Amino acid sequence: MPKASITFQDIGVTITVPAGTRLIEVSEKVGAGIVYGCREGECCTCLTRIVSGHEHLAAPSVLEQQVLRDNLAPRRHRLACQAQVLGGCLVVQPA
Amino acid sequence: MTAAATPDGAVPVAPRVHWIGALDPDLRRFDIILRSANGTSYNAYAVRGSQGVAIIDTVKSGFSETFFRRLESIASYDEITTVVLNHLEPDHSGALPELLRRARRATLLVSPQARLMLQGLFDPADLAGRVAFVGSGDHADLGDRQLQFLNTPYLHWPDTQCTWLAAEGILFSADFLGCHYCDSRLFNDAVGDFRFSFDYYYRHIMRPFGSYVRDALDLIEALPLRVVAPAHGPILRRDPHEYVARYRALAARTVYGAATKTLAVFYVSAYGATRRMAEAVVAGAESASTAASEVRISLHDLEGGEAAAFVDLIEEAAALVFGSPTINGDAVKPVWDLLSSLTVVDLKGKLGAAFGSYGWSGEAVPMIEERLRRLKLRVPLPGVRARLAPTGDDFAACHDLGREIALHLLGRPTPRTLDLAQIS
Ligand SMILES: Cc1cc2nc3c(=O)[nH]c(=O)nc-3n(C[C@H](O)[C@H](O)[C@H](O)COP(=O)(O)O)c2cc1C
Ligand code: FES
Ligand SMILES: [Fe+2]
Numbered sequence: 001m002p003k004a005s006i007t008f009q010d011i012g013v014t015i016t017v018p019a020g021t022r023l024i025e026v027s028e029k030v031g032a033g034i035v036y037g038c039r040e041g042e043c044c045t046c047l048t049r050i051v052s053g054h055e056h057l058a059a060p061s062v063l064e065q066q067v068l069r070d071n072l073a074p075r076r077h078r079l080a081c082q083a084q085v086l087g088g089c090l091v092v093q094p095a
Numbered sequence: 096m097t098a099a100a101t102p103d104g105a106v107p108v109a110p111r112v113h114w115i116g117a118l119d120p121d122l123r124r125f126d127i128i129l130r131s132a133n134g135t136s137y138n139a140y141a142v143r144g145s146q147g148v149a150i151i152d153t154v155k156s157g158f159s160e161t162f163f164r165r166l167e168s169i170a171s172y173d174e175i176t177t178v179v180l181n182h183l184e185p186d187h188s189g190a191l192p193e194l195l196r197r198a199r200r201a202t203l204l205v206s207p208q209a210r211l212m213l214q215g216l217f218d219p220a221d222l223a224g225r226v227a228f229v230g231s232g233d234h235a236d237l238g239d240r241q242l243q244f245l246n247t248p249y250l251h252w253p254d255t256q257c258t259w260l261a262a263e264g265i266l267f268s269a270d271f272l273g274c275h276y277c278d279s280r281l282f283n284d285a286v287g288d289f290r291f292s293f294d295y296y297y298r299h300i301m302r303p304f305g306s307y308v309r310d311a312l313d314l315i316e317a318l319p320l321r322v323v324a325p326a327h328g329p330i331l332r333r334d335p336h337e338y339v340a341r342y343r344a345l346a347a348r349t350v351y352g353a354a355t356k357t358l359a360v361f362y363v364s365a366y367g368a369t370r371r372m373a374e375a376v377v378a379g380a381e382s383a384s385t386a387a388s389e390v391r392i393s394l395h396d397l398e399g400g401e402a403a404a405f406v407d408l409i410e411e412a413a414a415l416v417f418g419s420p421t422i423n424g425d426a427v428k429p430v431w432d433l434l435s436s437l438t439v440v441d442l443k444g445k446l447g448a449a450f451g452s453y454g455w456s457g458e459a460v461p462m463i464e465e466r467l468r469r470l471k472l473r474v475p476l477p478g479v480r481a482r483l484a485p486t487g488d489d490f491a492a493c494h495d496l497g498r499e500i501a502l503h504l505l506g507r508p509t510p511r512t513l514d515l516a517q518i519s
């Protein structure tokens with residue numbers, strides 16, 4: 001199965017995950033500071049800064065784009081409960 | 096003296112600005128979490144310009160009649176061009192659907208964060224084509240005066256905004272700077288002593304959102320304020336800056352200054368096993384701290400104090416470590432009492448960890464870790480469990496846990512590489 005690697009900068013953990021994993025699933029397993037509320041892409045609690053490797057995430061849905069806009073999210077920020085890792089190496093930080 | 100609220104009339108706040116809210120002197124419990132000794136008010140306002148009237152906030156349903164009577168005493172519905180809801184909580188949006196039905200020309204202005212909430216609160220048919228989303232930099236034109244908007248999320252709902260009438264120096268501040276205090280004399284220079292209510296409201300409603308409070312204060316302190324007109328309690332027209340300064344003091348962080356990180360270890364122990372583990376965690380943390388002042392470490396027996404007394408300490412702490420034995424398949428009550436008292440503080444991003452001695456099943460540590468995660472702490476380090484009397488290895492594991500937490504606080508966590516398949 002294709003793999004990806006995610007580094008959670010706030011806790012110094014790098015983890016290998018299968019492609020298709022959502023950021024939030026990993027974050028909660030390793031206990032990083034990316035936290036969640038609704039898990040349905042609505043509340044924006046899980047806002048995450050993609051420090052590098054933005055291109056390795058599946059493109060945001062229309063709903064995610066709307067929620068990011070409504071919450072005035074800066075560039076290169078995604079909802080961890082929505083963003084799926086496709087491969088490659090990513091570095092992320094809680095927003 | 097000043098005009099007091101009569102049963103029907105609108106009360107002038109400034110030229111062409113009126114209070115049209117409602118008094119609720121009988122309320123004693125609010126939003127489940129708050130009490131009030133003398134009720135509250137639902138403050139709504141009308142602002143007239145040369146080209147139209149704006150209504151800012153409405154009232155709780157059940158108080159609509161008074162609100163509409165006051166409104167009708169100073170404006171007709173066809174003059175209303177704008178309705179602003181500074182947040183959508185039902186105590187302020189109760190009369191909104193009826194207001195939009197009566198004021199056919201009016202557009203509802205809310206923050207973008209209100210988009211999904213509108214769907215949850217109202218019939219879409221009432222709102223179709225009537226809503227616009229506004230943020231910092233936008234304004235509503237009333238002809239010879241404008242309303243501007245400040246995006247101030249999470250004070251205390253995600254969609255909270257403040258509305259600024261520059262022409263009169265009035266900030267319509269939603270629940271921010273408000274309180275549950277009912278007095279028909281309405282203005283802070285005329286009502287009774289409401290300092291207690293003001294601080295109490297802050298501590299229960301705004302305190303969990305400290306970082307958002309500080310951001311909002313940055314915006315508000317830059318304004319030439321003459322009046323703060325909140326959605327509950329007295330209108331602050333004498334020395335409004337003093338109330339802003341009071342919020343600044345209440346929201347101030349760190350007794351020791353940002354450079355010092357604090358680590359608090361809490362435990363409960365019947366036979367001393369968990370207590371000795373706690374001491375090892377503290378010793379480990381101390382071993383990582385090169386200069387004694389870098390990480391301040393404290394150890395607390397939860398049986399030695401009330402949960403409420405520890406809450407202030409937790410608000411300041413950068414890391415919280417909890418030790419509990421497992422008793423009847425659970426962590427012990429003093430731990431849960433404390434962990435259920437923390438909704439008034441901002442926990443996001445603090446470090447958390449757990450440890451404890453157990454006899455055969457050991458549920459306490461994973462249950463605490465799960466709770467800490469759901470409270471939005473970071474819990475990167477696996478907890479330590481010791482079967483009955485801790486061994487040398489157990490103490491070493493506690494020591495490592497304390498040391499690693501201190502290193503995290505010092506910005507030098509030991510890098511780790513994991514595979515999801517191994518930790519699932
Ligand atoms: C003080 C306060 C805090 C709230 N905090 C949250 C929250 O953190 N997350 C959430 O989803 N809803 C929150 N809400 C919204 C309530 O859950 C919502 O209004 C709900 O419909 C109330 O249900 P009830 O009518 O049974 O009281 C909060 C409401 C209040 C009054
Ligand atoms: S958890 Fe609510 S948007 Fe992701
Ligand atoms: Fe509110």
Ligand SMILES: [Fe+2]
Nearest residue numbers: 184186270326
């Ligand atoms: Fe309110």
